[in-house]
Amino acid sequence: MIFDRPTSIELIAAVIDFLNSEIKEELPPHLVFKLRIVTNVLQIVQREIDLGENLSKEAEELIKEVIESTQEPSLVELANSIKEGNTELDKESLKNALIEITKSKISVDNPRYSTFKKLVE
């Protein structure tokens, strides 16, 4: 990266701090609720920048274990393989890939989600 600090994650953190410390108290209740959605969205972006590349690479490895012949492992290819019946539903590597990829997605989208918390505890 050729860019200076603050990093993108630090910039988003500054925006979140500003919204919470200076904007929130100025807002009527229905907009406070919306502001919470806004800061949640910004946190998703932070986590995706932070973890996204590694998680996507891990997912590619998991997909290769399901579809051994694949050149470009992707969610689209995995979805198509299930759709077209090329992968049996009881294949262990498929179940494992679905479990781990889904955990990766939710760890970025909403790590406080009840089922994710239950599964990682």
Place this chain on the structure above:
Amino acid sequence: MSEDLSFHLSNGLSELGIGGSIENLEPLTGGASKEIWKFNLVNSDVSSKMIFRRGSGTESSLAIQTADEAKIQEEVLKEGGPVPEIVLVSNSDNDLGDSYVMKFIEGETIARKILRDERYKPALPLLAHQCGEAIAKIHNTPLANLQFLPKKSPIQLIEDLYKLYESYQQPSPVFEYAYRWLKQQNYGDFKESLVHGDFRLGNILVNEHGLTGIIDWELAHIGNPIQDLGWMCGNSWRFGNYKMVVGGFGEIEDLIQGYNGVSEEKISAELIKTWQVFGTFRWGVICLMQAYAHINGSVNSIEKAAIGRRVSETEIDIVDLLFLGGN
């Protein structure tokens, strides 16, 4: 606008021989595609609280006509189900539009209040059993006067849902898996029943004694009854209380016991679980639908954008149900 509405309500009611003046007409927050108003109908000294509900004509393709919701409520009421009594039904050719007036039933709809406020603490242990009874009454409702409703077999529901998912061209391996899995399941030999289609906290009224009313019938249809039970047991409708399988407040045994006390159909936790997978997939596709309304530019909304990243909540719930012993 409220003066116009007041005038048309007054006219509509007096055509039915119901006199009185419309007072304190005010809008309530409803679903995105419905208007909901509350008012008092005052006759000399007697004041009755009423609710007016009107469709906008822009409902999702899944929804039925608003006036048809009233016809369903009338039938469910005859079966002893806790639903508001209907006072007036109008259709889109009339001044009032596609709408109806019903008597007000006291109760809270907001899930987080019901689950967290001190006031509703005594109701929570009773609620799963009461919901089981109420759902069974819906399913016992005779269908003779409800033939206008769409009929959907389990397989048709699964295919419709899959088509909707496919239309967004955002492939999900988990949804593809769920689709194939759902097609392989046995749905039992149940009689065709009236299905509410969206029975959960948010669409029921609750006071400190428990369930007082069932509202929001726009997803009603005729089909396999167990889907109503599976829907409300999905983790999407537990509001964070994931250990309480029924709606975030109750145990599945209590729901089944309440249901079996009213209905002759024999149901099992296993069948409910199959419909839980369906319901979770369904909520995932609804999230997708809302997110794509934003992405495609038909609405510009931070809420709808954010909901796109809730699809993965339904994926993890499906994975948990199918592979990890989740309930």
